[in-house]
Amino acid sequence: MTMLGRTAQNLFWLSRYVERAENMARLLEVGYRMSLTSRREGGASEHLMSMMQAAEVDEDFARKERPADVDTVAHFMMFDPDNPSSVYSCLQAARTNARSVRTAITSDMWGAINSAWLEFSQIKPRDVRGAKLMGLLEWVKNSSHQFRGALLGTILRDDGFAFLQAGSFIERADNTARILDMKYFVLLPQSEMVGSDLDTQQWSLILRAASAHRSYRHVYHDRYQPQNIADFLILRPEMPRSLIYCARFIEQNIETLGxxxxxxxxxxxxxxxxxxxxxxxxMDTIFAHGLHEFLTEFIAQNNDVANALAESYNFY
Structure with a gap:
């Protein structure tokens, strides 16, 4: 029996929104930590803006006509209902989608996303600053992990599972490409920084944003080399947030649906x-072509997969 397109759509976007909430927290953490390392006047604002450019929410932020300082940007990325990619918007949308498909998900999955939304909606934004911001970002990531654990541990491996997993890994692939592009496109052109302690610290933050810091050192046993980091986040199939891992998993789940x-x-x-x-x-071919160009093309093709999946299974 074919699953209704609306149900498939809700499952797909439920998983995407949970993943996106986590990814917004990861991007904000990188932008925030990079802003703390900036030694140039205006540098902190530049890092925060580059983070919002990576998330493609910079134009929405600009319409607010507010300064790009830590508190304002953090509020926009975490709590602003006008920002469709804020953690608030993502958790609310995830819960709405989950409620629409209560009979297609398990009680553990519903409990995880419902509890996350209820707890987050009670937080007062004015109370989240400095160390409390970092604590909240960690909570968002942990809430995503709890939902994913409930999904993997309790749901049937049927077409619903494939739609959920396809949504999660399409969103994850998009985020890894954006995190990597944020560093290369915005920061690397400052040639005086390349190889400096500050440059090394920023590469460390990129790896931490992808939960890849320890695993990178396990594989390469060296200092942070830009080409190795790019290779790790793009072409290493054993790295669960790499582009190749995500692309293979996306294809596998779509083949499962077929x-x-x-x-x-x-x-x-x-x-x-x-x-x-x-x-x-x-990696030699990617660098010769241009890493930014490669990542931009990957993001576009990844979006094409999402659109083709929606068309093939009547999401609209």
Whole structure:
């Protein structure tokens, strides 16, 4: 029996919004920590703006006509209901989608997202500053982990699971590309910083944002080399937030849907092209082409997969 398009859509976006809430927390943590390391006048604001550019919310922020300081940006990224990618908006949307498909998810999954939303909605933004901001960012990540744990530990491995997983990894791939692009596109052109202690510290923050700090050192056993870090976050298949890992997992779940319903869809081919984009290249080729250009193309193709999946399974 074919799942209704509306149900498939709700499951897909439930998972995407939970992942996005976590990813917004990760991006804000990077922007915040980089702003603390800035030694140039205006540098803190630049780092915060680059973080919002990576999240593609800079234009929405600009319309607020507010200064790009830590408190204002943190409020915008965490609590602003006018920002569709704020943690507030993401958790609210995730809960709304979950409520619409209560019979298609487990009670543990519903409990995890409902509790996260209720707890977050009680937080007073004015109380979240400095160390409390970092604590809240960690709470958001942990809440995402709790939902993911409930998903992986309790739900049937059927078409609903495939839609949930496809949503999660499409969102994760998008975020990894944006985190990496944030560093290269905005910070690396300052040639006097390359190889400096500050540069090394910023690369460390990028890895921490992707939960890849310890695993990177385990694989490379060296200082932070930009090409190795890019390789780790793009082409290392054992790294669960790398682009190649996500692309393979996206394709796998879309193929599962095709097998479940007995026929391939347009989205199968689009997912295959995304996977081939990262499997059929090397870091030398990526750098020769331009890392920013590669990441921009990857984000666009990843979006194409999401759109093709929606069209193939009647989300609209």
């Amino acid at each position: 097998a479940f319903y007995g026929r391939k869809q347009v989205c199968d081919d689009v997912a295959g092209r995304l996977r081939a984009m990262v499997e059929g290249t090397t």
